[in-house]
Amino acid sequence: MTCPDLASLHPGQRLARGVCRALQGYGFATIEEFTPERGKRVDVMALGPKGEIWVVECKSCRADFAADGKWEGYLDWCDRYFWAVGDAFPLDLLPDETGLIIADGYGAEIIRMPPEEKLSAPRRTALTRRFARHAAQRLQTLRDPGGISPF
Numbered sequence: 001m002t003c004p005d006l007a008s009l010h011p012g013q014r015l016a017r018g019v020c021r022a023l024q025g026y027g028f029a030t031i032e033e034f035t036p037e038r039g040k041r042v043d044v045m046a047l048g049p050k051g052e053i054w055v056v057e058c059k060s061c062r063a064d065f066a067a068d069g070k071w072e073g074y075l076d077w078c079d080r081y082f083w084a085v086g087d088a089f090p091l092d093l094l095p096d097e098t099g100l101i102i103a104d105g106y107g108a109e110i111i112r113m114p115p116e117e118k119l120s121a122p123r124r125t126a127l128t129r130r131f132a133r134h135a136a137q138r139l140q141t142l143r144d145p146g147g148i149s150p151f
Contacts, residue, residue, distance in 0.1 A: 011060035011086075014105035016043050019056050019084045022101070022108035028054070031135055036077040036127060040070070044084070045077075047131050053119060056082045056101060065093055077127065080114045 013032075020030040027049040034045040044056040055078035059065040065083075075081055082099030085091070094100060099114035119127065140147065 012043065012058045012064065015058035015060060015084045015086065015103045015108075016056075017105050018103035018108045019044050019058065019101055020046075021106065022103070022110075023054070023056075029131075029135065031131060031138070034131070034134060036074075036130065040073060040077070042074055042077070045131060047128065051124065051128065052079045052116075053124065053127060053131075054078055054080045054082060054099075056084050056099075058084045058103070059089065060086065062090055062093065065089075075117065077119075077123075079116050079118055082110075082114060084108060 016032050020032065023030050023044075023046045028046040030044055030046045032044055033041055035041050036045065042055045043058040046054040046056065048054065055074050057068065057071055057074070059068065071081075080099055082101050083094050084101040084103045085094070086104060087102050091100070097114065098112075099110065100112035101108050101110050103109075
């Protein structure tokens with residue numbers, strides 16, 4: 001399977017691509033469109049080299065941000081929470097207590113590091129296992145597109 005052309009991606013997907021590239025440079029493994037629990041889907045979840053878990057929500061414009069009323073529900077599923085936006089995004093919309101990443105389809109830069117709110121040990125363990133299973137299932141689907149997909 002080949003990667004989609006950057007031009008064919010939606011604006012939020014381009015931001016996620018750049019975020020994933022940048023976080024990999026910090027030693028993080030990333031998954032796009034990850035579901036930590038039923039009813040929640042984060043744009044990017046990242047698992048760090050020390051087991052830290054970050055969530056990044058990618059917002060391409062004011063309307064995209066305004067339509068997202070569920071972001072605070074993601075705070076219970078990460079150690080740090082970030083917004084990733086393009087360089088033309090109105091930054092005054094974003095809460096000061098959250099992280100900020102400026103991104104495009106090729107990379108990203110962390111502008112503001114949010115405070116760390118450590119996950120409980122049981123939730124971290126369960127989430128790390130879900131992350132690992134999800135990543136392995138995605139890899140298997142790429143290797144065998146005709147196989148049985150759990151998604």
